[in-house]
Amino acid sequence: MIYDELKILTGGDRYVTVEFGNELTLDLNFMAQGLAKALVEQKVTGVIETVPCFASLLVHYDPERIRHGDLARELLRMAGQLGSIENVTLDSRLHYIEAHYLDPWTKACIDDYSAKITPKEYDPAFVARINGLKDAEHLARVHAATEYWVSAIGFYPGIPAMMALDPRCVVSAPKYNPPRTFTPAGTIGMGGVSNTIYGVESPGGYQLFGHTPVPIWDPKRRFKRAFEGGLVLLRAGDRVRFIPVGREEHGEIARLVAEGRYVHKIEGYQRFSVKAYKAWVAGLDKTQRP
Template identity: 35%
Template sequence: DFTGDMPVILGPDGPSLGGFVCPVTIIQAELWKLGQLRPGDKVRFTRLSPVEARALEVRQDQDIASLAVSTAPILVDANALGDDDCIVGMRPERGARPRVVYRRAGDKYLLVEYGPIVLDLELRFRAHMLMTHLEAQHLAGIIDLTPGIRSLQIHYDSRVLPLSALLGELFRIEDALGDIGDIEVPSRIVHMPLSWDDAATQLAIAKYMQSVRADAPWCPSNIEFIRRINGLDSIEDVKRIAFGASYLVLGLGDVYLGAPVATPIDPRHRLVTTKYNPARTWTPENAVGIGGAYLCIYGMEGPGGYQFIGRTAQVWNTHRITPEFEADKPWLLRFFDQIRFYPVSAEELLTFRDNFLQG
């Protein structure tokens, strides 16, 4: 992935969602090499066809089963390499049904994209319907389903569920979906405290200026940058819009640990910004930021690129079951929840955070 000029390889602990540009995906049989990398190592990518990726995976499975590493070369019939185009299927727009594009995302993922590259809630609802239909099928080989703004990423085991069979099932479901103009989805209103321009986010900006980029146009104040780039008269205007908005959760796992990607239902509340370039190396847990037209609550400390507006309560609880964090669901938010922030001081937020995880 690329965030600005910085390349990132996401490993097994990577997020479910993200806003980075992803030009290539490492194949399953080569993932073990990521664990061997050290600072200062150099990485080069070699293009492989899906057939070659499959042959390497078969060899790896055999080596693991026998506990003996084979050194014999892997021979692949050049005539059997097949088509390695990214787009493996497409359905044209038909009436109320949007165009569907099926994109190969490495040898273990398939990305289903609906319609044009626009923020359209109806496209998000269609991806949701596809996800629920797939879940109801209980297909062997489906590992995980991750809906995005207008897409559904399918993680599958190609040894159990070949791509051709998966595409056939997706085509069948798409025919059955039809027009979804009357769809209804559950939606809760979740009120969350927000410490505006919190000290923790100010510290993250200071660290960024000290160690990454002191002359970035979003420094020393991300909120002032948001004001400027949106043509608002004052920082109070930014604050009024942020606290007046109802943010609809369109995805979970943006960054890490149940972090929501959300956008205001009312377009008048949509603040648009660029992201950090280069990215931050540190972001406080539960910082709230805006990137593009979307808001994110960071589920844990880590790198990041969204422009800060403050900090809120936890969205993930690893160790306790409470009324807000259910058994086997340690994340707070659900798809299509509406987040509404209310102002608290930094001190009030710290007290709230201490109590919240305890129930």
């Protein structure tokens, strides 16, 4: 739910967290990102950086330039000025990312987990079954039929937390228990209703069903234009659309990436209106999946 009153939580002497609610919903994230945008636009003294999460906003500040109490009051004032969620507009890029669904690399990862840790059903089949889909291929079609909203950038380098913008494409799944010790870089997976791309090889607990050769983490700075001079491709407030490709095209893209010649497919910043988005959702036939 959305809290009637925001919670301002202290994080040491340089951080505060603004909590908008206790659910994983797009509305709460729109509010968090709306407040982050307002802090930038109004150039609040002493604010260094903001980090949106699903239902909250972490604010990094300089205590020598603004007191904790003054910042808390300013945050409450600015959040109140946002008004209705529908008033929020955000700058958003759209990334087209090629994805090989039901790929051999994540299957090998799942098989390794089943052999060495505990037996489990093939992830795509499991996710399809518990969401009432026909089979793994149906899951792949549904997953590729929507844009995904980047709610936050997470705890591994460049890893996004994303939610489906088309409610007809929302699927959910529990995380592994216990988690994996290894996940291939480029793996696409989900936990709960959160979707992600693993930017580096790492442990993990999301259900796996696809792989992309497209880099989202660039420590060697080989793709400066797409990464806008940084190390991380995606930003909170971006959108992602997965483009299904086969094994051969996946391999060709991987070759271009290795040679440093891959060109990321990105539509520049556009104004994302929450009001317009909600009007679009209201007009959908939600009785059937795409």
